[in-house]
Amino acid sequence: MPELPEVRYFKKYIDATSLHKPIQRTRVHNPEVLRDLSSQKLQSCLKGVAFESTYAHGKYLFLQAGKSCQLVLHFGMTGRPVYYKTEDHTPDYPRAIMDFENGAHLAFDCMRMLGNISLTTDREHFLKDKKLGPDALRDLSDPETFLRLFEDKRGMIKTTLMDQHFIAGIGNVCSDEILFQSMMHPKKNIPTLGENELRTLHENVALVLETYVEAVPEYETIPDSFLFNYRSEGKECPRCGTAVEKIPVGSRSAYYCPDCQSR
Numbered sequence: 001m002p003e004l005p006e007v008r009y010f011k012k013y014i015d016a017t018s019l020h021k022p023i024q025r026t027r028v029h030n031p032e033v034l035r036d037l038s039s040q041k042l043q044s045c046l047k048g049v050a051f052e053s054t055y056a057h058g059k060y061l062f063l064q065a066g067k068s069c070q071l072v073l074h075f076g077m078t079g080r081p082v083y084y085k086t087e088d089h090t091p092d093y094p095r096a097i098m099d100f101e102n103g104a105h106l107a108f109d110c111m112r113m114l115g116n117i118s119l120t121t122d123r124e125h126f127l128k129d130k131k132l133g134p135d136a137l138r139d140l141s142d143p144e145t146f147l148r149l150f151e152d153k154r155g156m157i158k159t160t161l162m163d164q165h166f167i168a169g170i171g172n173v174c175s176d177e178i179l180f181q182s183m184m185h186p187k188k189n190i191p192t193l194g195e196n197e198l199r200t201l202h203e204n205v206a207l208v209l210e211t212y213v214e215a216v217p218e219y220e221t222i223p224d225s226f227l228f229n230y231r232s233e234g235k236e237c238p239r240c241g242t243a244v245e246k247i248p249v250g251s252r253s254a255y256y257c258p259d260c261q262s263r
Contacts, residue, residue: 002075004058004136004169005212010073010081011056014063014106017083021100022050023065030095033110035118045069045119046098055123057135058168062123072118072126073108079115082107136169137209146202150190157193157201158186159250169209173231176255177208180227185263186247186254231255 002010023046028039049066056062063071073081082091085104090097094107096117108117120126140146149167153160160166161175170178179186181204184197193201208226215221222228230238233246237257245258 001077001171002059002079003171003174004209005174005216007056007059007061007075008213009216010061010075011054014051014054014081018051018106020050020052021102021104022048024099024101027097027099030113033095033108033113033116035116037117037119042119046071057127058132058164068121070120070123072120074116076110076112076114076116078112079108079110082109131165132168133164133166134168136167136205140167140205143199143202147195147198150198153190155190156187156249157184157190158254160190162252172252174208174212176231177227178204179261180256181208183260185261186249186256188263227255
């Protein structure tokens with residue numbers, strides 16, 4: 001599933017391909033991906049205007065369309081933006097397509113249709129309505145802000161990091177990596193964490209997300225000391241050589257080293 005690093009990459013991709021191009025029309029092939037929105041409303045909002053800027057928050061991407069409207073993209077498990085210049089390069093699963101006046105196109109390509117498209121005139125109101133937490137990379141650079149966030153917080157650290165209402169942008173892969181770098185068991189209870197452990201966790205949230213953001217889309221630059229290349233049951237931990245294990249944590253699974261991340 002696209003997490004914060006992938007959404008940051010999508011932001012850069014759209015910035016490089018699709019800004020400042022007036023939109024001639026919008027085609028919606030699968031209205032199921034629209035949220036509280038009709039195809040007609042989408043068309044009327046976007047027709048004749050251009051995407052002027054983008055803004056990422058967690059797993060959401062906002063595209064400023066003209067002066068008053070923002071297109072909101074949530075990519076689900078398989079969603080992605082695809083810019084193409086000719087119809088013979090149309091992607092395989094174009095749920096909605098924005099045709100630019102210059103003849104090029106931007107598609108919301110989403111194989112499993114778990115992503116969605118919506119509109120807003122007020123980004124802050126949208127984020128508040130979705131009850132999204134602070135953006136994991138942009139809004140938590142200050143360690144004291146991070147520490148205050150965990151005051152009186154309960155629950156397992158893995159599920160808490162993935163709670164989009166608590167912190168926006170961290171998913172299954174990034175949470176495993178953050179906990180591996182912090183040498184912290186995914187089921188460790190938050191009230192048992194000391195201040196030094198929380199400061200270490202804060203440092204590794206930034207380290208992991210920044211590393212992954214720089215690596216997307218090929219991931220070749222992720223260091224060999226990261227769990228990423230070994231995140232499979234039975235593979236050897238890059239730190240100590242112990243077999244990586246997979247365990248259930250809440251409704252999700254976690255990959256971890258039982259030696260380095262002892263409970």
